Amino acid sequence: DSGVTQTPKHLITATGQRVTLRCSPRSGDLSVYWYQQSLDQGLQFLIQYYNGEERAKGNILERFSAQQFPDLHSELNLSSLELGDSALYFCASSVATGATGELFFGEGSRLTVL
């Protein structure tokens, strides 16, 4: 158990809809990262928050947004969903922001868009 909690584990929705994925980082970790994992693209970095502020952006679509709340949990909002958004979405947390630090991943939220 990594200590990172993600909900929901599975989500099935229709094209055009909006969903929210939630992540609670490990106790004490200030950084939260969101990743998308699909069969053809592998693990792609979307966005990072550090202590409530956006720290880095990766390949995140404009239809996607995220935030980190004062209690450090984070939410990833996906809107105007398309079939191609079907993927596993992982949240990871770390104490700091360096590459030398270990990323602790949650078990992921599997999104299926029909």
Next chain:
Amino acid sequence: QKEVEQDPGPLSVPEGAIVSLNCTYSNSAFQYFMWYRQYSRKGPELLMYTYSSGNKEDGRFTAQVDKSSKYISLFIRDSQPSDSATYLCAMSAQSSASKIIFGSGTRLSIRP
């Protein structure tokens, strides 16, 4: 061309065999190298971390980095069925976790 290339497998070997997993990369600036293990329906977990070139050993696992060839390897000795998982290589040029580039993973199966 992807920055990090990894053979997706699947790779199936008998229990007790030595396993070699590899990645190649194109960015010569990469200096932080990692291997993550991902079990089915779980998130990745850090297995090995290496800075710059050289070898690092941890129990049955050895990570090798050859920067001149832009090639990294993970060796698993005395492989066990519990080693069956997908192995992701990962690397970064900067000391920033947001800059880590992951390989697409190699599926490994250890036959009892």
